[in-house]
Amino acid sequence: MDLEYKEEDLRFRAEVQAFFRENLPKELSDKVRARRHLKREDAVRWHKILAKKGWIAPGWPRQYGGTGWSAMQRHIWAEEYALAYAPPTLSFGLNLLAPVLLGFASEEQKQHYLPRIYDAEDWWCQGYSEPGAGSDLASLKTRAVRQGDHYIVDGQKTWTTLGQHADMIFCLVRTSAQGPRQQGISFLLIDMKTPGITVRPIITLDEAHEVNEVFFDNVKVPVANLIGEENKGWTYAKYLLGHERTGIAAIGNSKRELKVLKRRAAKARVDGKPLLQEPQFAARVADVEIELMALEMTALGLVADGARSKIGPEASLLKIEGTQISQEISQLQLESAGPTGLAFDPAYLDGRTEHAVNGDDDAAPLAAHYFNLRKITIFGGSNEVQRNVISKMILGL
Amino acid sequence: MDLRLSEEQQQFADSLRRWIEKDYTFEARLKIIRSDAGVSQPAYAALTELGALALAVPEEAGGMGGSSEDLMIVMKEIGRGLVVEPYFATILAAEFFKQAGAHKPILERVAAGDMKLACALNEKGAGHELFNIGLAARQDGAGYVLNGAKCSVVHGGQADGFVVSVRTGGGQRDRDGITLVHVPRAAQGLTVTDFRTFDGQRGADLAFADVRVPASAVVGQAGQGWDILEAVTDYGVALLCAEAVGAIEQANALTLDYLKTRKQFGVPIGTFQVLQHRMADMYIHQEQARSIAVLAAVKVQTAAPDERRKLVSAAKVRVGKALQFVGQQAIQMHGGMGMTNEMSISHYFKRLTAIEMTLGNTDFHRSRFISQPGFAAV
Ligand SMILES: Cc1cc2nc3c(=O)[nH]c(=O)nc-3n(C[C@H](O)[C@H](O)[C@H](O)COP(=O)(O)OP(=O)(O)OC[C@H]3O[C@@H](n4cnc5c(N)ncnc54)[C@H](O)[C@@H]3O)c2cc1C
Numbered sequence A: 001m002d003l004e005y006k007e008e009d010l011r012f013r014a015e016v017q018a019f020f021r022e023n024l025p026k027e028l029s030d031k032v033r034a035r036r037h038l039k040r041e042d043a044v045r046w047h048k049i050l051a052k053k054g055w056i057a058p059g060w061p062r063q064y065g066g067t068g069w070s071a072m073q074r075h076i077w078a079e080e081y082a083l084a085y086a087p088p089t090l091s092f093g094l095n096l097l098a099p100v101l102l103g104f105a106s107e108e109q110k111q112h113y114l115p116r117i118y119d120a121e122d123w124w125c126q127g128y129s130e131p132g133a134g135s136d137l138a139s140l141k142t143r144a145v146r147q148g149d150h151y152i153v154d155g156q157k158t159w160t161t162l163g164q165h166a167d168m169i170f171c172l173v174r175t176s177a178q179g180p181r182q183q184g185i186s187f188l189l190i191d192m193k194t195p196g197i198t199v200r201p202i203i204t205l206d207e208a209h210e211v212n213e214v215f216f217d218n219v220k221v222p223v224a225n226l227i228g229e230e231n232k233g234w235t236y237a238k239y240l241l242g243h244e245r246t247g248i249a250a251i252g253n254s255k256r257e258l259k260v261l262k263r264r265a266a267k268a269r270v271d272g273k274p275l276l277q278e279p280q281f282a283a284r285v286a287d288v289e290i291e292l293m294a295l296e297m298t299a300l301g302l303v304a305d306g307a308r309s310k311i312g313p314e315a316s317l318l319k320i321e322g323t324q325i326s327q328e329i330s331q332l333q334l335e336s337a338g339p340t341g342l343a344f345d346p347a348y349l350d351g352r353t354e355h356a357v358n359g360d361d362d363a364a365p366l367a368a369h370y371f372n373l374r375k376i377t378i379f380g381g382s383n384e385v386q387r388n389v390i391s392k393m394i395l396g397l
Numbered sequence B: 001m002d003l004r005l006s007e008e009q010q011q012f013a014d015s016l017r018r019w020i021e022k023d024y025t026f027e028a029r030l031k032i033i034r035s036d037a038g039v040s041q042p043a044y045a046a047l048t049e050l051g052a053l054a055l056a057v058p059e060e061a062g063g064m065g066g067s068s069e070d071l072m073i074v075m076k077e078i079g080r081g082l083v084v085e086p087y088f089a090t091i092l093a094a095e096f097f098k099q100a101g102a103h104k105p106i107l108e109r110v111a112a113g114d115m116k117l118a119c120a121l122n123e124k125g126a127g128h129e130l131f132n133i134g135l136a137a138r139q140d141g142a143g144y145v146l147n148g149a150k151c152s153v154v155h156g157g158q159a160d161g162f163v164v165s166v167r168t169g170g171g172q173r174d175r176d177g178i179t180l181v182h183v184p185r186a187a188q189g190l191t192v193t194d195f196r197t198f199d200g201q202r203g204a205d206l207a208f209a210d211v212r213v214p215a216s217a218v219v220g221q222a223g224q225g226w227d228i229l230e231a232v233t234d235y236g237v238a239l240l241c242a243e244a245v246g247a248i249e250q251a252n253a254l255t256l257d258y259l260k261t262r263k264q265f266g267v268p269i270g271t272f273q274v275l276q277h278r279m280a281d282m283y284i285h286q287e288q289a290r291s292i293a294v295l296a297a298v299k300v301q302t303a304a305p306d307e308r309r310k311l312v313s314a315a316k317v318r319v320g321k322a323l324q325f326v327g328q329q330a331i332q333m334h335g336g337m338g339m340t341n342e343m344s345i346s347h348y349f350k351r352l353t354a355i356e357m358t359l360g361n362t363d364f365h366r367s368r369f370i371s372q373p374g375f376a377a378v
Helices: A007-023 A026-033 A040-053 A071-083 A091-104 A107-118 A233-248 A251-267 A279-304 A314-336 A338-342 A366-377 A383-394 B007-023 B026-034 B041-049 B068-081 B087-100 B104-112 B226-261 B273-299 B305-333 B335-339 B344-356 B362-370
Strands: A124-127 A143-147 A150-157 A168-174 A185-191 A197-203 A209-222 B117-120 B136-140 B143-154 B161-167 B178-184 B190-197 B202-213
Touching (some): A071 A251, A091 A107, A091 A124, A091 A233, A150 A168, A185 A209, A185 A233, A279 A314, A279 B362, A314 A338, A314 A366, A314 A383, A366 B305, B068 B087, B161 B202, B178 B202, B178 B226, B226 B344, B305 B362
Parallel strands (some): B117 B161
Antiparallel strands (some): A143 A150, A150 A209, B136 B143, B143 B202, B161 B178, B190 B202
């Protein structure tokens, strides 16, 4: 066994680091570092820089603008990306919809949508969940009834992340009530400007506007916007969910946040010593660091396991562990602030004021971050559902 | 042993609960926390009317001289109803005056509901250590001149006066040389920066620039404030634990109800065994937290200091464990709904998190428990 990075991997890492040093605008990385809310323009600006370099869509095939990187290179990329405090890319189009288009769309659809995703011309959002269909996604009710060369869509989606900015939404809709529920679902692309669509904000417990409800009232969608075959949408949806789960492990992010945590805890004092040397706190930091080391090896094992493009049930393991690690780190970060972490300052988080009201810019976003991160064990298939996947698919229980 | 509430105590709890259920609903509370003031004068008046303030004040100052057990009952209802009014801050500050046996006029006004107080004990960089005090008080004739700052003063912006811990001698982390003084809100040179805290309450930072107080402002004895400071904050921790228990019970009730009504895969999610066991664990946490919170609250004012420290820290540790588990799992089992600010469950989670960070967190109190003389004697 050889656990060292190869020479060419190290060279690649250096190249990536240099790219971030030279091309990532400081205003953007500062915002990410300070955990202040990003604006639509921020995301689009960064997207275009990456697109120009040809690095916006590492996972795509070369002919559509992919990088052709090995799984190891992509792993390195993701890690350096996080460590550079780069803003997230427009993931719904790039990482979730694109694989479905590549796998199941017509040539014409690929030619139309993929370049627009690549150039950030379309901001995509994901219309899967409904008020009554969360973990049990197949129970979704939003109807699409065919009328000539159109579908008429009626129903409601919810938890639509960043739907307020979106140009397009990819939806699972019910096109048939016959047979097993999974077999009457279709995968439909809908222009958010179509008459009959209403977007209503949902404010989350950290008081941010990140998710929305989307209502469809008699919305006319061209049949040309159907992906693959009618009533086969469930197959495509499941394919997409595998892609969603790997990203959620966020190992690079956790490495970065662990550094942030240690820096904070080395500065904070307790008992006249650095908090990082307080035995109980130190033990908890050590525990989470050790979990992360193990998870990185697990992930590298899966990566090195081959250029398998198909993601198996192992993704559930990465998701469960990765999300728990992220949450634990955010909790330790909040605790490192002591009582000063109680202050809540939406104006500062939104960038309306330069400094936090209690003068502690560093501590100001920690509570909101901790609360916001509760979502990661819920979405992308809740961790309970992931455990069901492991026990069924891997353990055969 | 009799672990039941007395008839009067039960009546008191019932009347408080009735008021909360009728006038302090979740919607009413949302309106209050979203208002500029962040608190409600009518609600405070109602608490006064119900006797909740008088309960905290001795009879000789016009109060009802309630015991810590009586106050525990009030705080539990406050926790259950997520009441955000400056009640706890006021009664905790009043407790300083009470234990010091002085300042009767202030206590009279507290009992009557026309004086709110806050405790200015935290400092930046001191974490949870209340003896870590940099705020300097220089002797000036018979009085003192204060220079420095306090932070994270719960309901500081709503208070008419503060109990402030200052340093009149010794080094930064000495227990000797700590003095407690009463500083009126209107004092010259005092700046109060009011802000929201994440749990819907308010906090404030205080800056002192040559703030003068007379010798009569000293609460207890100059230079020897630590004993009272520790005794009163221990009392505060016991009451916070009671508040947490009230919030935990309600969070559990809401979650249990959700498990029975939310359907996925054609069945209530409460039929999934993993969630049943999780809920069972939440219930066990609740009962364990409740028991140890009762122990601390009943004994906090009568136990000898060593015993008191041990019981109070034990309670904060066990309640801390419970509130983290219950808060986080309540959100998890509510799924996406738990993430929304319109659902009360997320507000219970936030208040529980704030309690964890107030008057010493779990790690802090576990350390304190370990460092008590009895711990290592085997
Ligand atoms: C911040 C956020 C952003 C989101 N973004 C999007 C988006 O952009 N697009 C989109 O389509 N969706 C999105 N979602 C929705 C997300 O995918 C769902 O919340 C998730 O699938 C869970 O569904 P639910 O909320 O209805 O919870 P429920 O399914 O009602 O689950 C409630 C609880 O029951 C548990 N449970 C359910 N079934 C089982 C079972 N069989 N066994 C054991 N336990 C079970 C769950 O784990 C959970 O703890 C988002 C959600 C959040 C919170």
